[in-house]
Structures are given as structure tokens and as C-alpha cells.
Amino acid sequence: MNKKMLALTIAASLSLLGCDKAPKPAVDTGEKINLQAIYSVTQSDINKIAENLVVNYRVVTNIPTDKCDGKVADGACFEVELTFTAKQAIAAKDWTIHFSQIAPIQSFESDDFSVKHLNGDLHLISLKDTFSGFAPGEQKTLNFRAMFWSLAESDVMPNYIVSAPGLEARVIESTKPYIDKESGLEVLPHVETFTDTNTQFKRSAADKTQWLTSEKLYQRNAVLVEDKLAVIQAIIPTPTSVSIDANAGFVDISHGIAVSLGNVKHTEVDAAISRLAELGVKQSAKGLPLRLSIVSNNDKIIGSYSLAVTDKEITIVGVDGNGVFNGLQSLASLVTVGESRLPMLAVDDEPHFAFRGMLVDVARNFHSKDFILKLLDQMAAYKLNKLHLHLGDDEGWRLEIPSLPELTDIGAKRCFDITEDNCLMPQLGAGADENSSVSGYYSVSDYQEILQAATARHIQVIPSLDMPGHSRSSIKAMTARYKKFMALEDEAKAKQFLLEDFDDKTNYSSVQFYGDNTINACLESSYDFVIEVMTQVKKIHADAGQPLTRYHIGADETAGAWLESPACKAFVADNDKGVTKMSELGAYFIERVAGILSELDIETAGWSDGMEHTRKENMPAIVQANAWDALFWGGHDKVHQLANRDWQVVISSPDVLYFDFPHEADPKEHGYYWASRHTNTEKVFQFMPDNLPVHAEFWLDRQDNAYVADDTKTPLAPGQKFLGIQGQLWSENVRTDDMVEHKVFPRLLALAERAWHQADWAVPYNYKGAKYSSQSNTFTAELKAMRDNQWQLFANTLGHKEFAKLDLAQIDYRLPTVGAIIKAGKLHANIAFPGLTIEYQVNGGNWLNYQEPIAVSGEISIRSRSTNGLRASRITQVK
Incomplete structure (x- = not known):
């Protein structure tokens, strides 16, 4: 790189760092730029700040104020108090903090700090001119408001990074997560515990969600009865x-x-x-x-x-x-x-559905080959037969493509590199270390080992490298490839697989708030990239003995992308492709990629929101569509539309099949919750995948209010069926393999039950169309009683028989919190899965086994323990 390019790169980098003193790059004087002459902070200062600055993140309220932007997110807005306390004096200036905040910040107040959104979830805190340093023990505050809500402690991201130009970035120690030794759960030390139901726990005044206390859980568990003889004879999933x-x-x-x-x-x-x-x-x-x-x-x-x-x-x-x-x-x-x-x-x-799937997102945060091999064992144990492996997204590319090493050399790593020539910036709280467990990829041999293990277990691996949206990792990798070959003066090779138009000035924002994550649909090099990648992936599969017969495009697109791209303006002006306006480019991309796959003898799969815009006549004869629209928002309509195209529909409803959502309604339960605050194993068991609208009779929306499902508009065509169902584990805030297991298990067993076995209590689909609500009573009291009795057997079977098998396989399934009340001075406790051990603690003393109601006094804590005794559940208090 010549000196002028170096100056330009440094200037751009400093700008991204938020440095107002960034030197102007216009001159190439031949002089070395001395950053330390411009910035007073030293490496010792950065290290000291990382060690001694204590960060505390407190959600103040989810109730919008007049300081919120009422035009964004329907006015939904939450307020945070972010405090910084110095254990020792900090005199240095000219440093910044990069941190991940999922919902973009709208406004802020602070005497000392400024904050702004950079890209994706990455934000920057910089020092105001009025900042005068920290005295020992001094606390400074930054109050800000961000879009939507913050209803769970796991919303907050770890690993705030302090940095200054020319120095090595450091993660602030007080924001590093740690693993609780008893439960194996990740703890974020800088997040303050929620205490208030109305301002912290609920979205709005209309939110009827109930905080699941030990007393409420006790009442819910009280209906369960142990039946050990039936458990011995039980098989999961239930046979025909x-x-x-x-x-x-x-x-x-x-x-x-x-x-x-x-x-x-x-x-x-x-x-x-x-x-x-x-x-x-x-x-x-x-x-x-x-x-x-x-x-x-x-x-x-x-x-x-x-x-x-x-x-x-x-x-x-x-x-x-x-x-x-x-x-x-x-x-x-x-x-x-x-x-x-x-x-x-x-x-x-015999199986009810031909497609019985589980998706694991290893792109947002990487998950190890060993975990995938363990997952395949358990999928096979419960007769699931499709592993949808989400290998590429904005934050990571996880599969080695030998002919394109940049995809993994750069796209598989996150570290603190403003230029992103060596790695991606640390979105999702990744920290500064490119060797952390959230980075990584499967080598060809790793992936082939996964394929061979899947084949031995009669499981088909369906890879997904999301496009055209959700593609930032591949875009940045191919841009780095471009720079490399341009430096070698090989322009043809530099542009061979380029995925972005450098002259595109479009200002857009993806669902995850990126402005640069969408492959340009108008560049021939984009399609050359797809051909190269898919040819390589097909060969990798063939060499492993599991032919690649189906590939999941993703088919996510970003509204508003490409509008100011000269390449796209020229492309649309040329009507030879049948595209006459910008809004048709997303569908064109999907149709063309589907055609490429067909030429490679690979079937096409994709998500419903992108696939629905395609023209059926331009798509292959066999198309899989994963339908992920929320049921309480009328999601059955889109599912039925796609099925009526004679496409193979795989039900992926987030209300019940997104396992990244919390198990229960409690701020300490881990997970996102945009469609459900509580998706426990029983809810998955209750699912009737053949009849989506009927759930309006007994399920609630995301604020626990009743809803109506009108299926008279778009009923299924007579005799139309779904191909199957799929559970989803998205990994935005799931950073460890153990945490994936905590999220997936035991819900995976209920998923298998619903995928394999059609329950005799399930309401058959009404092909004439019908309207369902809490008043329609198609799901009768008799059917409900049948369902609940079968759930009791299922819950007993898990607690008395299946959890011991998961323990042998070293699966860190979620241990349920315990239901408990104090009645007449005695502790009464129960559990959702009879057979697990219950433990209690009095006034912080030793943990004791609970056998039957016992007299207690003082502060009572309670938890469950795994069958092998090695793990405990999250602790709750008995009020």
C-alpha cells in the first residue's frame, strides 16, 4: 500500500472511531504519520481503563417519553442508564468505547459522553470536550433511549471495547461474561437485575404477560401426577x-x-x-x-x-x-x-411428516463441530432427519471454500479492525480477540465429518449461506479479495467475485440495522460468486458421500437496497432481463439463483418472505419454503398461499418453533422474544402443525392477549398438506455451545413428538375455512383433556427416563425452575418434569434435598438438579 493510500485508510479509520481530530488525507508528504503526536492517550492508559472502569447497565423504563422518536418503531422506546465508575483515577482523554446495542440509540444525555450508532448493533461512545477525567471512585452517567423494548437481561451485549488510534484495543473487564459453575449459564456482570413489573418487565399498559414467580409455577405444576409404569412403556416420539x-x-x-x-x-x-x-x-x-x-x-x-x-x-x-x-x-x-x-x-x-428438521445458526456466533456431532446424535435418537445448518450471515461465514480463502480468513473472524481487511468488526459483543469461540469455521474435513455423521444417522444436511440480504460477511470478504488483487494489478481477478457496487450511494437499513449487508443483484460477478461457491459446496458434499440435493438460499432481501446503485440503474434500464423497476430486483435475484441451483441439480429452499415475491413460472418445479410468519399476526395466510403454489412448505412458526426465545416469562430467562415471551416444552408439545389458525382458541399474542385467526380469506386448497416442521435456534446472543443446548433441549424432544406423531387430540384442518378465537371452541374440553393427559405422560417420561440419557450424552438441557409456596409455615415444592431432584436453601445455608412439605422460616431459595447431580437450575426465591 502506498503512503497516500495509507493516509486515506488511517483517516477513514479514525473517522469510524469517532475521532474529531482525524488528520486530513490530502497530502502525501512522505512523512510518517505520528498518531501519538495527535492523541495524548497511551497503551498504559487503555490497559488501565479496561481494568478499572466499572460499567453498569440499567433498564430504567420501557414506557416511551417525549424524548423518544414517535415516528420510529410505532413509538416504542426504552430508556437506559449506563454508568461508569472508576476504581482508580483516569486522567487520559482521546479514547472511545465501542459496544453492541441491539436496538439503535435514538437520543442521549450526558455531561461527559456522546454516543452514536455506527452499523448493525455497533455503537460508539466518545468523550465530550467537557470530559475532565475520573477521580477515584467517581461515577459518570450516560442516559439514552433506544428503539423497541428491553424486557430481558440477555438483551444486553458483553465485551465493551476501549480503544484509541494506533493502540491495541482492550475489552473492559467489568463487561466480560462469565459462566456460573453450578448452572453452566452465562452471566453478564454489568447488567442490573430487573425489579419492576410495570416499567421493566412489560412492553406497554396493554401487556398482560405475568412474571413467572415460584408461586405461579407451583400452581401450574400442581396438575402433574407421577405415573412410573406408563413411563417405562413410553416411547418418544409416540408411535402410531x-x-x-x-x-x-x-x-x-x-x-x-x-x-x-x-x-x-x-x-x-x-x-x-x-x-x-x-x-x-x-x-x-x-x-x-x-x-x-x-x-x-x-x-x-x-x-x-x-x-x-x-x-x-x-x-x-x-x-x-x-x-x-x-x-x-x-x-x-x-x-x-x-x-x-x-x-x-x-x-x-410411521412418521407423520417427511421433513422433521432443526436449524442451528452457527453464523452469528460460531458453534463447534463437536456440538454439531452431539446434536446429530440426539436428532437421530428422536427421529429428526433434517439439519438446516445456517453457515453464512452478516456476522460470519463458517464454511471453508478452498478457492475463496478470504471467506474464512476474514469473514469467519470478528476482532477490532476498523478497516475490516483482516476480520469483521466485533458485532454482537464479540470482543477484540479473533480467536474467541464466537469466531471460527468448519474446514472442508470438519464439514465432511459432519456430513458423514449425518449420513450414518439418516439425516440430510441442508446448508444455508444467506443471500442477497444478511450477506455482509461475504461482501466484506470479497471486497478484501478485490483489494488484494488490485494491489497486484490484476483487475480482472479483483472484480471476478465482487458483491458490491462501490459507486452505490444508497442509504438503507436492514432489519438488523446494517447499511451494507446486501449483495448487489445487478452485478454479474454476484452470480459468478454464487456459481463458484455452490460448485465447491456440491463437490465437498459429493466427496463426503452425502450428495447436495437441496440448498437453502435464505432469500432474505433488504428493502431499499440498490436504489442509488449505478449498476442497478443501468440494469433496470435494460429490459432484456424482464426487470422494469428496482422493487423487482430481489425476486429476480432469487429466481436467478434458483436457476443456477437447478443447473447444478440442486433443489431450492428459502424463507417465505423472500420467496413469496418470486414468480412461480420462473421458479423450479420443486421449491421448499420455510414459513416463519407469526400466527397471531395472521401468519397462516402466507403459509397457505405458498402451499397453494404446490410448494413444499416447512412450518417454522416463531410463536412456538423459535428456540432462541425464552422458555418462560422472566427477565432472567435467556433469549429474544419478538414473537413470544414464553415458549416452554409444553407449548411445543401443544402445537398442531397441520392446523395453524386453530391456535387462536388457546394461545395468546406476544403480550398475552387473545387474538382472532380468520382463515376464510386464504384457506388451504383441498387436500393440500405441509412437508414438515422445523425448530430454529438463532444465535445472535447465544455465545457458547452449552447455551445452545440449554436453548434447544428439552424442546427438541417435543419438536420431534410433533414432527413424527400426529396427536389424536389435534383438530383436523377445515379446508372450507373458518374463523377461530377464544370463543369458537373447535378445540373442545374433551380434546384439551386428552392433550393434557398426554402431556403429563410426556413430562414424566422426560423427568424419569429421557433426561438421564441426555446427561449420559453430556447435553446441558435446560433444568426447569421450581414451583414453590410457603403454606402454614411449610415449604411446598413441585417441578414441571417429575423425577428431577428439587433442592432448597434457607437463609443462604447449605442446599438440601426436598422430599415433602417441610417447616421453614427466613429467606428460601429453590432450584432443581440434573439426574447425574452435576448441574443445577437457575435459582429462584420463594416469596
Whole structure:
């Protein structure tokens, strides 16, 4: 880089740092720019600030004031008091703080600080001229207002970064998260605990959400009754039919099992047999005979099987290898860890949905290969068969593409690099270290290991590298590639895969508040990039033995992008492409990428909001659309529209299938909540995916108010069905593998139940169309009683049988908080999953096991403990 370019880069960098004293870049004097001559702060000062500045973040109120911008976000606005306390004197000036704040800041007041939004969630705090330093123990305050609401402590991002030009940035120690040793949960030390229901816990005066206290939880859990005999016979997910002879009893498997493969290939069942061994059911020549076979049956769905357990043998007959594998997993479901008997019964079973999926977002924050391998084990255990792996988004690109190393050299890392020539800026509170666990990628060999593990478990991996929106990581990586080859004076190679028009002056904002995250739909190099990436991904899959037959485009677009792009103005002026206005460019991009995929013999999948704008005649014959519109906003309409196109619709409703949402309504419950404040395992169990509008009869909107679902406008065409359902784990604020497991489990088991088994209490879809509300009563009291009885069995099965298996697999499933009341001086406690241990503490003393109501006095805390005793739940207090 020549000196003039260096000066320009430094000037641009200083501008992004918010430095008013940035030198002007007009001269190339040949002189070295001495940043320390301009800025008084030293590296020692930066280190001292990072060590000694104590940050405290307090949500003051979610009630908008006249200082809020009423024209934005329907006027929704919350206020924060951000305080800084110096443990030692800080005299230095000319330093700034970069921090992540999901909702952009609208206005602020401070005698010492200014704050502004940069891009995405990244914000900058700079010092005013009136800033005079910190005396020891002095506190300074910055009050600000931001869009929407802040209803959970996990909204706040960690790792505030203090920096100055020319010096090494440091993360402020008081904002670093840590892991609680007992619960394994992440703790943000700079976030002040919520205390007020009306100003902190609720969105508005119309918000009827109830803070889930231990007393309310006790009342909810009180309906559960233990039934250990039914648990022993239970299989999750529930089979189509189970026959049990009341006089049959149990068969002893203390000597293990003697497996006879018959006409089944060992590669088709090895993973399931290995799981049986991990649960204590070993192979032995002296064991109970286990006979496997495949008998084709065109009347049965792929993956169907029959299972019979007698006192003489176990037989599993599948319609294919997948069916035998599923039969083995049902056998494993009958196993109770630590016991050497199985109930004698006969099972005939087939899946309800062909597509039974789970999405994991590894793009926003990276999650390890080991975690994905563990997840595949558990997906297979509960008969889920599609892993939607979200590998590319604004904040990260997670798959090695050998021909485009910049994608992972730059796009897979977040660190403090204003130029973004070496990494992406630390969005989502990533911190300054490019080697932190939130950065990373799967090498070709890593990804192929995942593919091979999935194949062995009859799971299809559907990769997703989101485009044209949500593409900042790839855009910045390809821009870095451009700079590299331009420096080598190879302009053709520099522009080969360029994804942005440098002359585009469009001012836009994505849903996540980026102004530079959308691939330019008018550049041929954008499509060359897609071809190159997909050709590489297809080869990686083929070499791993799992052909790439379906790819998820994402199909997210950004409203307002490209409007001032000269490339797009010229493109639209040329009518040869059938695009006559800017608003058609997003659909054109998706249609063209779908065509590219078809030429590569790959089926197209995408999210409903982008896919709905495409012209059916320009799309392939087979299209998968993931429908993610909230039900309480009439989301069933769009789902039905897409299904009526004869597209393969995968239900992904956020009301119930977004596992990044909180399990319960409590500010300490982790997660976003834009569609639901409480999505616990029971709610997932209650889902009727074949009949979306009927949920208006018994579910509420995001403020716990009743809503109406009118299905007379766009009913499903007669006989139209959905392809399946998919759970989603988005990772914006999920930074560790353990936290992913806490979010996904045990909800994944209820997802599997609804994906595999059609409940007999589910209301059939009315193809004539109907209107549903809390008054319509299509879901009768009798059906509700059936559902609730089956939930009791499901909850007991998890607590008494399945959690022990998750513990053996080292899955950090969410342990439920405990319901409790003090009645007549005695502690009464219960739990959502009977079988788990309840512990209580009096006045901060030792933790004691709760067995039955016991006399207590003073301050009472309560929690649950895992079956292996290694983890505890979040602690709550009994009022």
C-alpha cells in the first residue's frame, strides 16, 4: 500500500472511531504519520481503563417519553442508564468505547459522553470536550433511549471495547461474561437485575404477560401426577400404535443383546446400536436375540418400521434401512438407564411428516463441530432427519471454500479492525480477540465429518449461506479479495467475485440495522460468486458421500437496497432481463439463483418472505419454503398461499418453533422474544402443525392477549398438506455451545413428538375455512383433556427416563425452575418434569434435598438438579 493510500485508510479509520481530530488525507508528504503526536492517550492508559472502569447497565423504563422518536418503531422506546465508575483515577482523554446495542440509540444525555450508532448493533461512545477525567471512585452517567423494548437481561451485549488510534484495543473487564459453575449459564456482570413489573418487565399498559414467580409455577405444576409404569412403556416420539399385553410384563436384558443384521447393512444401523451400548445395552453372544430385517412396503412411508419385544427375542422390521434405524431408536427409548429390563410390547410406526428438521445458526456466533456431532446424535435418537445448518450471515461465514480463502480468513473472524481487511468488526459483543469461540469455521474435513455423521444417522444436511440480504460477511470478504488483487494489478481477478457496487450511494437499513449487508443483484460477478461457491459446496458434499440435493438460499432481501446503485440503474434500464423497476430486483435475484441451483441439480429452499415475491413460472418445479410468519399476526395466510403454489412448505412458526426465545416469562430467562415471551416444552408439545389458525382458541399474542385467526380469506386448497416442521435456534446472543443446548433441549424432544406423531387430540384442518378465537371452541374440553393427559405422560417420561440419557450424552438441557409456596409455615415444592431432584436453601445455608412439605422460616431459595447431580437450575426465591 502506498503512503497516500495509507493516509486515506488511517483517516477513514479514525473517522469510524469517532475521532474529531482525524488528520486530513490530502497530502502525501512522505512523512510518517505520528498518531501519538495527535492523541495524548497511551497503551498504559487503555490497559488501565479496561481494568478499572466499572460499567453498569440499567433498564430504567420501557414506557416511551417525549424524548423518544414517535415516528420510529410505532413509538416504542426504552430508556437506559449506563454508568461508569472508576476504581482508580483516569486522567487520559482521546479514547472511545465501542459496544453492541441491539436496538439503535435514538437520543442521549450526558455531561461527559456522546454516543452514536455506527452499523448493525455497533455503537460508539466518545468523550465530550467537557470530559475532565475520573477521580477515584467517581461515577459518570450516560442516559439514552433506544428503539423497541428491553424486557430481558440477555438483551444486553458483553465485551465493551476501549480503544484509541494506533493502540491495541482492550475489552473492559467489568463487561466480560462469565459462566456460573453450578448452572453452566452465562452471566453478564454489568447488567442490573430487573425489579419492576410495570416499567421493566412489560412492553406497554396493554401487556398482560405475568412474571413467572415460584408461586405461579407451583400452581401450574400442581396438575402433574407421577405415573412410573406408563413411563417405562413410553416411547418418544409416540408411535402410531403400541400393543401391550397386560400380562406380558418385562424381559431381562442383563446379558445384553445378540444382534442379527439379516439383510441390513451395518453402516445403516451402527450409530443406533452404538447408542444402545452407551445406554448400557451391550452386544453379547449370550444376550437376548435382536433380529433386524428390511421388508419393502410401498404402502408405508420412508422410515417406517415394526418392533416386537417378547421374552424370546426382539424383532425390528423396517421398510428400508432408515426404518430399521428408527426401530432401534424406539428400542433405546424403552431403555431406562440403570435398569436391565424392557417392557414386552409390539409397535407399528410411521412418521407423520417427511421433513422433521432443526436449524442451528452457527453464523452469528460460531458453534463447534463437536456440538454439531452431539446434536446429530440426539436428532437421530428422536427421529429428526433434517439439519438446516445456517453457515453464512452478516456476522460470519463458517464454511471453508478452498478457492475463496478470504471467506474464512476474514469473514469467519470478528476482532477490532476498523478497516475490516483482516476480520469483521466485533458485532454482537464479540470482543477484540479473533480467536474467541464466537469466531471460527468448519474446514472442508470438519464439514465432511459432519456430513458423514449425518449420513450414518439418516439425516440430510441442508446448508444455508444467506443471500442477497444478511450477506455482509461475504461482501466484506470479497471486497478484501478485490483489494488484494488490485494491489497486484490484476483487475480482472479483483472484480471476478465482487458483491458490491462501490459507486452505490444508497442509504438503507436492514432489519438488523446494517447499511451494507446486501449483495448487489445487478452485478454479474454476484452470480459468478454464487456459481463458484455452490460448485465447491456440491463437490465437498459429493466427496463426503452425502450428495447436495437441496440448498437453502435464505432469500432474505433488504428493502431499499440498490436504489442509488449505478449498476442497478443501468440494469433496470435494460429490459432484456424482464426487470422494469428496482422493487423487482430481489425476486429476480432469487429466481436467478434458483436457476443456477437447478443447473447444478440442486433443489431450492428459502424463507417465505423472500420467496413469496418470486414468480412461480420462473421458479423450479420443486421449491421448499420455510414459513416463519407469526400466527397471531395472521401468519397462516402466507403459509397457505405458498402451499397453494404446490410448494413444499416447512412450518417454522416463531410463536412456538423459535428456540432462541425464552422458555418462560422472566427477565432472567435467556433469549429474544419478538414473537413470544414464553415458549416452554409444553407449548411445543401443544402445537398442531397441520392446523395453524386453530391456535387462536388457546394461545395468546406476544403480550398475552387473545387474538382472532380468520382463515376464510386464504384457506388451504383441498387436500393440500405441509412437508414438515422445523425448530430454529438463532444465535445472535447465544455465545457458547452449552447455551445452545440449554436453548434447544428439552424442546427438541417435543419438536420431534410433533414432527413424527400426529396427536389424536389435534383438530383436523377445515379446508372450507373458518374463523377461530377464544370463543369458537373447535378445540373442545374433551380434546384439551386428552392433550393434557398426554402431556403429563410426556413430562414424566422426560423427568424419569429421557433426561438421564441426555446427561449420559453430556447435553446441558435446560433444568426447569421450581414451583414453590410457603403454606402454614411449610415449604411446598413441585417441578414441571417429575423425577428431577428439587433442592432448597434457607437463609443462604447449605442446599438440601426436598422430599415433602417441610417447616421453614427466613429467606428460601429453590432450584432443581440434573439426574447425574452435576448441574443445577437457575435459582429462584420463594416469596
